[in-house]
Amino acid sequence: MENSLFIKACKRQSVERTPVWIMRQAGRYLPEYRAIREKYDFLTMCKTPEIAAEVTIQPIEIIGTDAAILFSDILVIPEAMGMHLEIIESKGPIFRNPIRNAEAVKSLQTAGLFERLQFVMQAIKLVKERLNGKVPLIGFAGSPWTLATYMIEGKGSKNFEIVKSFIYQQPEAAHELLQKLADAVVEYLNAKIQAGCDAVQIFDTWAGILSPADFEEFSLKYIRYICENLQTNGAPVIVFAKGIRYFKRLADLKCDVLSVDWTHELGQVRAEIADRKALQGNLDPTVLFAPREKIKMEVERILRSYGEGSGHIFNLGHGILPNTPVENVKYLVQCLKELSAR
């Protein structure tokens, strides 16, 4: 896949147009996805390789994106460590027995993790067969901090006072948990690359709730560890630290691409990191509810903001929303392909 637009852009090689994929492109905005989702619950879909493969491929055919991303969930790791997980798509994930002390951290089962996640590897193999070289496949994992946030809060949160109280009051237990998760993510992403993923993305969805100093101590440290311990075999590594302010401190990570949310200007981020990484992003997902003129205007603005030269992968600044009209997504992809052609 070294010659695909997506992989070349990740490596900042010159491309004839900007490649595009969409976070959560295998998801509820697609009627074809909803038809399957009506028959199976979310976790069953994740754990059944044929279904996971099917919905992974849907957007490639329907929307025309330049990369596939394996349908899955970041929380299969804590589940494989022994935590009981429920996912209600409208409400988010729930752990009924969240982690609240050092005992609970110690009781997490890290041995044999890889065996319990074989369904993921099987899905990857099926997708690769069916894609047959058409576009690259991205695998992903949550960052240790983001996984820990869910595992400690137990459900969605507005102010995240439980997880933050935990890291402030029990920093040793917090670091033990984060290191366990970092090791698990390394093993997991390495296995995904071995199974056939052409690139991997680390999602730090809750990076932005931390002060810069706490982000360094409780999140970035472990992302750095993961990047340094991956055996990529040339697969690009994408880091998405949503909500962070300062990209300079990500510029020396051993990764290829930084994903950027919509509150930043790509051009300013590019200048801040002195062009040391490719950048991915960064359309506000709600712009897909706007009329076509606004969508086009925003695509133009983002392309202009990134500027000349290679190293841009177009994407949203966060996951696509379930109520997004499909025709607008198709228009976005078509529009990007036309406007970015060199």
Place this chain on the structure above:
Amino acid sequence: MENSLFIKACKRQSVERTPVWIMRQAGRYLPEYRAIREKYDFLTMCKTPEIAAEVTIQPIEIIGTDAAILFSDILVIPEAMGMHLEIIESKGPIFRNPIRNAEAVKSLQTAGLFERLQFVMQAIKLVKERLNGKVPLIGFAGSPWTLATYMIEGKGSKNFEIVKSFIYQQPEAAHELLQKLADAVVEYLNAKIQAGCDAVQIFDTWAGILSPADFEEFSLKYIRYICENLQTNGAPVIVFAKGIRYFKRLADLKCDVLSVDWTHELGQVRAEIADRKALQGNLDPTVLFAPREKIKMEVERILRSYGEGSGHIFNLGHGILPNTPVENVKYLVQCLKELSAR
């Protein structure tokens, strides 16, 4: 009140130590507040001058902050425009008939607004009498964008797709609404200053959900209008655009202070705006759940980050959380007073 620590720091005059107040300092973390709250609902408290005055003064005596902020809610303005408002403190505000079209914007009653908000002016007069010059009193209003977000969404939101769909699909109606709100906020804050407020703060709580271009068009434009049309009589104006990335574009506002959330470094913001405004902030509110050593360390870090010279008002990066232990708040204020003494 020109010689108070708070007002002097707002004007970047030299002070013997850094002044401190806390967003939502008149609130549920205080047992004395909860005792009153048990007897009256939230809006009754806002609308009864004696009660509003009482809870406004509580934290000055109990916590020892250097300014009082009038107990109220930003949504008294839309309510005075004719929208039916319910506030359930645990769930947030609810408008059962949110604004969804141009008709609804036109039907808002802007004439006589000031008369319907007399309870606020009466509360200010009571507070001023009871404070008797001890500390200055801050009045506040929501920014037009933040008010519109609540008025259009109708309740709390995760992705804000309703309000963003509205501004993208009906930009004319959106701008009409925002201009109406901007005029109302000018009238309201001018009246507050006339009634005795020594400073005013504009809360743009939802600034950070917009891309930089949308923030400029739908929020900053109206904040600028307000700042330019206030008759301050020397009262400092504080702007809090929570979640924004780029402070440079706030540096030419006709205001005195920029409030900063906890995801920024005060020193970097100060450099970005070339020291043109005083800065307020920026402790992560959840640090008040931490042990004393962490609280102290963070106070030191923030003072060091701001650096030498005047123009810093210590505060949290957002409102204090209801479950915050009071003894930690007292410790914070004491700690700040000691550590910042010159």
